[in-house]
Amino acid sequence: MNKGLAAVILAAGKGTRMKSALPKVLHPICGQPMLYYPLDAAQKAGFKQLKVVVGHRAEQVTEAFPDKDLTWINQTEQLGTGHALMCAAESLRGYSGPLLLHCGDVPLLRPETLEQLKSYHSQQQAAVTVLTAQMPNPHGYGRIIRDGEQILEIVEEKDASEEQRQVTEINAGTYLFDADFVLSALKGLNKNNSQGEYYLTDIVAAAVAAGKKTRALCVEDPTEVMGINDRCQLAEAEVLMRWKINADLMFGGVSMVDPTTVYIDNGVEIGSDTTLHPNVHLLGKTSIGKNCIVETGVVVVDSDVAEGSHLKAGSAIEESSIGVNCKVGPMAHIRPGTILTGNNKIGNFVETKKSVLGNKSQASHLTYIGDSEVGENVNFGCGTITCNYDGVNKHKTTVEDDVFVGSDCQFVAPVTIGRNSLIAAGSTITKDVPADSLALSRTEQKIIEGWRLRKQKKS
Numbered sequence: 001m002n003k004g005l006a007a008v009i010l011a012a013g014k015g016t017r018m019k020s021a022l023p024k025v026l027h028p029i030c031g032q033p034m035l036y037y038p039l040d041a042a043q044k045a046g047f048k049q050l051k052v053v054v055g056h057r058a059e060q061v062t063e064a065f066p067d068k069d070l071t072w073i074n075q076t077e078q079l080g081t082g083h084a085l086m087c088a089a090e091s092l093r094g095y096s097g098p099l100l101l102h103c104g105d106v107p108l109l110r111p112e113t114l115e116q117l118k119s120y121h122s123q124q125q126a127a128v129t130v131l132t133a134q135m136p137n138p139h140g141y142g143r144i145i146r147d148g149e150q151i152l153e154i155v156e157e158k159d160a161s162e163e164q165r166q167v168t169e170i171n172a173g174t175y176l177f178d179a180d181f182v183l184s185a186l187k188g189l190n191k192n193n194s195q196g197e198y199y200l201t202d203i204v205a206a207a208v209a210a211g212k213k214t215r216a217l218c219v220e221d222p223t224e225v226m227g228i229n230d231r232c233q234l235a236e237a238e239v240l241m242r243w244k245i246n247a248d249l250m251f252g253g254v255s256m257v258d259p260t261t262v263y264i265d266n267g268v269e270i271g272s273d274t275t276l277h278p279n280v281h282l283l284g285k286t287s288i289g290k291n292c293i294v295e296t297g298v299v300v301v302d303s304d305v306a307e308g309s310h311l312k313a314g315s316a317i318e319e320s321s322i323g324v325n326c327k328v329g330p331m332a333h334i335r336p337g338t339i340l341t342g343n344n345k346i347g348n349f350v351e352t353k354k355s356v357l358g359n360k361s362q363a364s365h366l367t368y369i370g371d372s373e374v375g376e377n378v379n380f381g382c383g384t385i386t387c388n389y390d391g392v393n394k395h396k397t398t399v400e401d402d403v404f405v406g407s408d409c410q411f412v413a414p415v416t417i418g419r420n421s422l423i424a425a426g427s428t429i430t431k432d433v434p435a436d437s438l439a440l441s442r443t444e445q446k447i448i449e450g451w452r453l454r455k456q457k458k459s
Contacts, residue, residue: 004048005118006095006179008088011035011104012055012075017230023057025104026064027234030241031265031283033064034228037107037241044111045118047100051091053084080197081173082189089183098122099179101200105228106173107237113219114174120217121176127212128182128204130154131174133222141170142201144216151214154201158194169218171201172225181212241266271307295330303334306342320352323359358401370394371413375401381425383408400435 015024025035035052042050050068054061055075062072075087085101092099098121100114113131121129130151132144142154143164154171155164185206189198207214219225228234245266246259253272256262261278264270268282271290281299282288288300289307297314305311305322312329320334323342328334332346337354345362346352352369358376363369367380371388373396384405386397395413399405403417406425417423418435427441 005046005098005100006049006051006092007042007047007100007102008051008053008085008092009035009038009042009102009104010053010081010084011061012053012058012078012084013105014056014078015105015229018234019231023061024228026061027228029107029234029238029266030245031267034107034234035061035065035104036266038102038104038109039065039068039070041109041111041114042100042102045100045114047114049095051088052104053088079191080195081200082186082198082202085182085200086186086189086198089186092179092183096180097178099177099182101175101177103173103227106225107228108226108240109174109224113224117174117176117217120215124149124213124215126176126215127178127207127210129176129215129217130204131172131225132169132216132218133172133225134168134218135170135222136168138165138168138170143167144169144171146216149215150208151204151216152208153205156193156195156199156201169216172219173227174225175200175203177203178212181207181210185210277313289324298329312348369397372397372399374399375403375419377401378403378405380405381407381409385410387412 011025013024018024018027026033039050051071051073053073053075055078058074071091073088073091075084098118117129117131135141140157142156143160144167145152145155145164182203185203188206189202191198193199204214223240226237228237242263245264246256246262249270250256250259254270255275258278262276263281265283267285269287271288273290274288274292276294277296279297280294284302286300286303288294288305291308292305293310295311295313298311300317301319303317303320303322306324308325309322310327314331315329317334319336320338322328323340323344325342326340326344328346329348331348333351334346335351335353338352339356341357341359343360344357345364347364349365350363350367355369355372355374357374360376361374361378363380366382367384368386370386371394372386378399387410388394388397397411397413398416400417400419402420405423408426409423410428412428412430415429416432418433418437420435421433421437421439423429424438424440427439429439429441433439
């Protein structure tokens with residue numbers, strides 16, 4: 001059964017103070033559900049067997065992680081942290097070695113800290129090692145009661161004496177146990193406390209009574225062990241996580257004019273010498289290449305932007321691919337399915353959707369290109385529209401290489417424009433245009449001289 005170190009992640013709570021229909025552990029932080037971070041930290045610290053205890057809206061929680069190799073354990077009644085581990089005990093049958101217990105609502109704990117906990121636990125040969133922090137205001141937390149290095153007990157706030165409440169070292173809720181010991185000690189837990197719950201903290205007292213070593217590792221930065229119980233704490237965690245993401249990118253060679261106003265999801269990749277201006281949002285599975293400029297107010301979602309590209313102010317890009325040395329915007333909307341193959345210009349108030357534009361093709365302003373295949377060196381004049389929807393179905397427009405489209409033209413799809421053609425300004429094209437042609441579709445201009453003067457005299 002031993003397939004690596006085991007961890008139990010607690011994710012069964014409702015999160016009443018969030019005042020939300022969404023389970024607490026699914027509230028997003030920097031583009032990932034809160035539970036993603038404890039799972040990721042445990043895996044990176046070497047814990048391969050992950051047992052996740054779920055309860056409130058369990059199905060919704062499990063569906064949020066379809067690609068993870070996890071064991072889901074249902075805690076139908078939430079009777080405390082000790083009870084949660086009892087529920088997981090059967091899935092741990094036959095496992096011996098270090099057993100990590102971590103909370104699903106503690107997203108800021110780093111893998112490096114879990115690795116330190118693992119090393120310290122091993123060095124001390126402890127039965128229980130508790131992760132702790134020094135809190136100037138420890139209200140609401142369980143207190144660590146020590147005798148030198150030995151932890152005598154962990155006392156919950158509601159059960160603590162006035163003297164014990166003065167202790168500032170608190171229980172962070174993350175433990176490393178000797179699996180054989182803790183699974184045996186669970187049988188001795190009871191609910192004789194103010195909450196009427198099985199406290200996992202009572203395992204410490206049980207270890208002391210059995211003559212076992214109990215130890216604590218105190219984190220340097222107490223924000224790492226911050227638990228999320230309400231939306232204010234959620235927002236605070238997002239700020240801290242976002243700063244870490246931005247700082248890592250800046251150390252990697254990315255410039256940010258004001259990093260406090262740049263919003264980047266976990267997992268977004270950005271190349272060196274790229275500059276991000278204020279109020280940029282880079283979300284989902286997005287990558288930005290080297291030497292790019294991303295101006296104020298740009299939003300990029302689930303898209304790839306190649307090196308040397310310039311995204312101008314106020315532009316939005318969704319589920320698209322931007323090739324090398326492209327210029328997009330200002331105020332352009334690149335909708336899903338757009339592929340700019342390289343050296344393209346998509347100017348102000350241009351919208352594209354489900355279209356491929358070949359090398360050096362451009363639309364400088366006020367144009368809509370939808371459901372289209374566009375060759376190389378094509379120029380769309382101002383106000384060009386691909387009329388791709390007939391009210392029932394979408395149709396394709398094909399524009400071959402070296403076509404020049406004058407201003408205020410409409411292509412009524414399906415239609416193909418042959419290479420090296422010129423479409424005269426103001427034309428509505430309803431039929432295919434052969435290569436090397438001029439297409440002109442206008443009514444003849446009529447002039448009536450003196451008409452305006454005669455009208456003015458009558459009025």
